[in-house]
Amino acid sequence: MNLDARIPAGPIAEKWSRSKFEMKLVNPANKRKHTVIVVGSGLAGGAAAATLAELGYNVACFCFQDSPRRAHSIAAQGGINAAKNYQNDGDSIHRLFYDTVKGGDFRAREANVHRLAEVSVDIIDQCTAMGVPFAREYGGTLANRSFGGAQVSRTFYARGQTGQQLLLGVYAGLSRQIAAGKVKMFNRTEMLDLVVEDGRAVGIVVRDLVTGKIESHSAHAVVMATGGYGNVFYLSTNAKGCNVTSTYRAYKRGAGFGNPCFTQIHPTCIPVSGDYQSKLTLMSESLRNDGRVWVPKNKADIGKRPDQIPDEDRDYYLERKYPSFGNLSPRDIASRAAKEQCDDGRGVGPGGRGVYLDFRDAIKRDTEDKVREKYGNLFDMYERITGENPYKVPMRIYPAVHYTMGGLWVDYNLQSTIPGLFVLGEANFSDHGANRLGASALMQGLADGYFIIPYTLGNYLAGVNAAQLADPKGAAFKDAETDVKGQIDKLLAIKGKRSVDSFHRELGTLMWEYCGMARNKEGLTAALSKIPELREKFWKDLTVLGGAETLNQSLEKAGRVADFLEFAELMCRDALVREESCGGHYRTEHQVEGEAKRDDDNFCHAAVWEYKGAGNEPARHIEPLSFENVKLATRSYK
Amino acid sequence: MSTMNLTVHVWRQKDARSPGKMVPYKVSGVSEHASFLEMLDVLNEQLIDKGEEPIAFDHDCREGICGMCSLMIDGRPHGGQAGTTTCQLHMRKFKNGDEIYVEPWRAAAFPVLRDLCVDRTAFEKVQQAGGFVTANVGSAPDANSVPIAKEAADRAFEAAACIGCGACVAACPNGSAMLYVAAKLTHLHMLPQGQPERLHRAQAMVNAMDAAGFGNCSNHYECEAACPKDISRDTIALMNRDFTKGTFAHRPRDTKGDGAG
Amino acid sequence: MSWFSSYVRSSIGAKQVMAATGLAMVLFAIVHMLGHLGMFSGQDAYNAYAHFLQTLGGPKWIARGGLLAVFVVHVASAMRLVARNRAARPVAYAVYKPVRSTLMSRTMAMTGLVLLAFIIYHLLHFTLGMVQPEFFHKLDQAGRYDAYSMFVRGFQNVGIFASYLVAILLLSLHLGHGASSWLQSLGLRHPKYSPKLDKLGPAISLILFLGYMAPPTAVLLGLIKLPGA
Known part of the structure; x- marks a missing residue:
C-alpha cells in the first residue's frame, strides 16, 4: 500500500502556497469535459460540488436525504474556528495550527493542519459573502467566543x-x-459501492431509495464526503442515517482506512433515559463557557436536590483538576473526567450516569436574560427533551459518541490510496489526529470543500484524459452492481426473527462497553470474538420485511448495519494494536495518574488498514508522523 | 417511570400511485420520556415482531434541525407544541389511552411517497430559482469590511432559522408555501450581501413557488403558528413588498451577453 | 403588458388584486354607510342627498362602472383563488385543527358568496325597484324621488329587516378579516405599528355593522317614521 503523503517541501508556512503554484491546472475549455462525482452534500461535499461546478467541471452530487440541506453538518451548534484575530487577543495562523496539533494529541499531520489554519480565514470571508448571518457586535463587526482547548x-x-x-x-x-x-x-440516493477500473476510481453504484433501482454512474474522479461512523455505537449524537457504508465499501475496494479507533466522545450530551433511546442529543460545548461542571463531593448527597447541596459539598472537578483550562478543557479530557466521577459512584440522575452543568453562577453574574440571549435555544431544547427547566435546575449531562477522527487515509492532496478517489471532511482521517477540538469540524469541512479540493482535484484531472470516461455498462460496473444486488437479495432472503434495530442496538452496547471511552486489551479481545458471533446471528436471524424495489427503510438500515458489523471489528483491532493512550483513544493500561500516556517511540504514526478479502485479517501499515514545528510534548491543560 | 398504552391511527400508503388509508395500531409500554419518533420506533418493532411491514417515516438528525421529520399529529404539524419539531416532541405531552392520529403532510406539491414520507422536491426548485447570493468562492472581501448592524443580522438569522420542513405548507388551509419562501427571501433581504439580487430573487422564487403547485396565501397565519422555528408572518409582508417593487420598478435581467473578450 | 398579466396571475399579484379591490369596496362601504346615516336627518336632507347622487350624470356612471369593475374583478379573482387552493390540497386531513386562523378568515369564500347574492338582491331592491315596486320612484313634495320613504317602508317589513341583518353580519365577518388582511397583502407591515393595525379589520367591521344597522333598526323600532306618520 502506497502511503506517500506527498507533503510539499519547504517551511511549513510556505508548503500550501508553493504546492498551489506547483499543481497542474486544467484549462477552462477542458474543465467542462470532465465529470466529477461528489458523494455527500454536507459542508465538505456540498462546498466541493458547488465550487467544482463554479470552476466549470460537470458534477453529479448524491445525498441520501431528500435535500442536500439536511446533511448532518446542519446539526453542529457551537461554531467555527478561524485565525482572524479580530479580538486582538493573540491569535494567529500559527497559534490555531499549534492548538490543533496539540489538541489532536500529536497524531495529525502537521502540514495538513497548517494548511487548515491558513485557509480558515478565507472560510469566514466566503461564508459572510454567501449571506451567513454570523453573530455581530452592535458596531457591525463579527463577534467571537471561546471554545474548548483554546485560550483565545x-x-x-x-x-x-x-x-x-x-x-x-x-x-x-x-x-x-x-x-x-x-x-x-x-x-x-445512497452510494452502495465504489467502482475501480485499472486501479483508478471511476464511478459508483447507487440505490434510488424511492424506487429501489440500482444504478451506476461513471466519472473522471470520485469525491467522497460522507461523514463519520459514530453510529457504530448505535447511540451517538449523529443523525440516524449517518453510516460507514460508503467509506467501508471504498475500503473493501482498496482504500486504506486510517486510525479507525480514533473516536471522539463529547462531554456535554443529554444522558440516556431509557432503552427506547434512539439517539443522544448534544448540548453545545459553548455552554461550558458559562456553565460549571460538578458532582456532589459525598456519595451521601446523591439523590438530593442540587440546590440543597452547598458549594463546599460540590466537587467542581474540572476546575480542580485543570485550573488553567477549567471547564473549557478539551473534549476527551472532560469526557473522561466525567466518566471517572460516575465510576466513582458520584454520578447524578438515572443510573448514576450524569454530571451537573450548572448556570447558577452565570445567571447570578449576568442575569437570566443575558444567559437566555446566549443560549436560549439550547436551554429550550434541553427542557423539551428532559422536561426540566435548566434556568432553575442544573442540566444533567454525560459524554456521548460525537465524532470520528479516523476515516479513509488521504495524502496531502486529499487523495486516498485509490487514485481518483478523494475523501473530504469527517470521512477522511487527516486533520484532527486523536482528538478534535471544538468548532474545528466545520472549519475542516469547508476548508476541504471550498479551498483545497478545487486545486488538488484539478492537479489530478490534468493527468486524466477527458475523452476516456468509463463505461457505466462495462464489466467493473456490472460486477459492482451484481455485488450490491446480491447483498440486498441476501438480506431479504434471511427471513429470520429479529429486527435490524435490535442487532444495531446490541452492536452499539458492545462497542460502548469495550471500545468506548476507556479501552483495554481484555475488553477489546472479548469484543473481537463477540462481534463475529453477532454478525453470524445477524445473517441468520435478521428479518427485513418488504421488497427491494420500493422505499424500504428497514432494507436501507440493514445494509448499513451489515457494514457496521464488519467495520466494528476493524475498529477494535486498531484499538487493540495501538498500545498507548492518546486523545480520544484511552487504554486503561497506559496512564499516569489517570492522564493519558502516549507512546511516541512506538506509535507516533497513523495506522492504515488494508482490506485483504473476506475472512482474512486486514494488514496494518503505518504512515510515520514527524513533528518539526510543534514539539512533541505531553499535553497539559493544568 | 410511567409507561402508556396508546392507539395510533397511521396513514398507510404503499407508494405514490396506490391509494392509502388510516390504519389503527395499538402500541404498548411507551415511556413518557420517549420522543414521538421513538414511540413510532417502538410501534415499528412491535409490527416487525408480528410480521407486518413497519411504517415508513422521514427523520434524520432527531434534534430538531435537519427538517427531515414531518408528521401531522392530531391535526397539527409536528404535534402543535410551540417551537418544536416532531423529533423533539416528547410523549409526556400525551396520556395513557390516548388515540393519536398521524398523517403525512397533505399538499399537491408534496406527493406522498410511502406511508408518512412525502416528496418535498418543490422546495428544492424554489431554492434553486434564486435562494442564493451569486458569489463565487475566492471572490469574497474580508468579512469585517462590510459592517452589518446587529439588528439586521439578528433578523436575517431569525428568518434563516427555517429548516425547510414544510410544516407551513401542511398547516395552511390552502397548502401555500409562502412562509417558507418568505423566510428564504427575508434572510438575504436583511443583509447587504443580498441587496444586488434582491428584487430579481423575489420574482424568481415566487414564480418558482407558483409553478410548483402550492396554494395561495389568504392570510390565515396558520403557518406562523405551526413553524417549529417561530418564523414570523412579517416575512411574508416583506416578500409581498419586494415582489411588488420588483414587478413595478425593476427592469428584468438583461440576458444578452456583454461580448467581453 | 405581458409583465402585468403575469403579475396579476401570480400568487402575490392575485392576492394584491384582492387587497386593492377589497380596499376600494371597503372605502365605498364606508361612504355608503355615512350616506345612509342621513336617514337620521329626516326626509328632506336624505332625499336631497339621494337627488344629488342621482343627478350627477357622467360621474355617476363612471363611479358605477368603476365599482362594477372592481366588484367583478374581486369576485372573479376570488373564485380563481379558491379553485387553486382546493387543488393545492387534493386529499383532506382526517384530523385538522386550525389554531391561528379565525372563523372570519376561514369563511371568506362562503361569506363572500352570500354577500354577492345579497348585493344583487340589494340592487334589485333599491336601485331597480323590483322587490317592492309599489314604493319605488315615488316623488316627495319637492318633486324628488322619495328615497326616504322607500327606505322606511322597506325596513318596516320584518322579513326584509332580517335579511339585511344577516347580510350585514356576514359583511362584518368578511371585513373582519379582509379589512386588515389587505395591509399584509400589500406588504404594509412594521413591527412597531402592526399589532395596532391588526385591529383595523375588526374595528372597521364593528363600525360598519353599527352604522349600517342603525337606520333600519331605528325604522323597525319606530324611531324613524314615514313623514306625517
Missing part, C-alpha cells in the same frame, strides 16, 4: 445553529449550480 476567542457562531447557517450558505451555492445545470443533484 476565535470561534465564529450563529447562535446555537452555526452548522445550519453554514450549510445553508453551502446549499445556496449548490442550488445555484444545480439551476445553472452544472451540478446534477441526486437526492434520496
